[in-house]
Amino acid sequence: MGTFAVTYAYSAATSAGRDEHRPRHVEFLQAQFDDGRLVKSGPFGPGEDPGALLIIEADSKADAEALIDQDPFYRNGLVEQRSIRQWNVVFGADTRAGADRN
Numbered sequence: 001m002g003t004f005a006v007t008y009a010y011s012a013a014t015s016a017g018r019d020e021h022r023p024r025h026v027e028f029l030q031a032q033f034d035d036g037r038l039v040k041s042g043p044f045g046p047g048e049d050p051g052a053l054l055i056i057e058a059d060s061k062a063d064a065e066a067l068i069d070q071d072p073f074y075r076n077g078l079v080e081q082r083s084i085r086q087w088n089v090v091f092g093a094d095t096r097a098g099a100d101r102n
Contacts, residue, residue, distance in 0.1 A: 001057055001058070001059060002057070002058060002059070002060065002061075002064075002086055003039070003055060003056070003057055003086070003087045003088075003089050004055070004056045004057075004058055004061060004064040004084055004085065004086055004087060005053065005054075005055060005056075005083075005084075005085050005087045006053070006054040006055075006056055006064065006068055006082065006083065006084050006085075007051060007052070007053055007054075007082070007083045008051045008052045008053075008054070008073070008074075008079045008081075008082055009049065009050070009051040009079070009080050009081035009082070010050040010051055010052075010078065010079065010080055011050070011080045012050065014077075014078045014080070015050075017076060017077075017078045018073060018078050021072045021073060021076050021078060024072040025071060025072045025073045028070065028071055028072055029041055029054075029071075032056075032067065036057065037056060037057055037058065037067060038054060038055070038056060038057075039055040039056065039057055040053075040054070040055045041053065041054040041055065054068070055087070056068065061084060061086055064084055065084055068082070068084065
């Protein structure tokens with residue numbers, strides 16, 4: 001199982017569409033969180049370019065991509081740019097510092 005950082009970039013032009021599809025987007029994310037696939041997610045803060053960060057647990061990058069392809073925001077063309085990168089967590093609630101370095 002790997003950890004993947006997914007970033008979304010939105011354009012200002014898709015704001016109304018995001019409002020329309022937000023309930024289904026939130027339902028989708030809640031289901032992934034409840035199933036343990038979504039670790040954390042949320043939009044970037046005020047003053048940042050519009051977008052979001054999602055931390056996903058998946059067997060592979062292809063599996064993470066297939067999962068995120070189902071997001072109503074993505075399916076409805078509301079994500080202008082998306083990045084999926086494997087993230088090797090060294091410090092965090094579910095890790096032991098240096099466990100793989102000894």
